[in-house]
Amino acid sequence: MTVNRKIEVFSAGCPACAEVESLVKSHACPSCEIDVLDMRNVAVAQRAKALGVRPVPAVAIYGELVGCCAGRGVDEASLRAAGLGQP
Secondary structure, eight states: OOOOEEEEEEEOSOHHHHHHHHHHHHHOOTTEEEEEEETTSHHHHHHHHHHTOOSSSEEEETTEEOGGGGTTOOOHHHHHHTTTTOO
């Protein structure tokens, strides 16, 4: 049985968010499950707060906020180091 790699993209619908969503989708592995979550939804905002999300866009993999998303912005190298693209 294959376990999907859960990836959450926290977005506010802005152009920068769309760019990160595209980046994640283009580098995701076949077993990646990508959820794009709208920060304008109260439940999503609460989930984001629990993970430590401050600015958006932000990405969490397996329920862990990717290090680059804690303040300086999303970058591909950090996403890959966190497991993006790995089955």
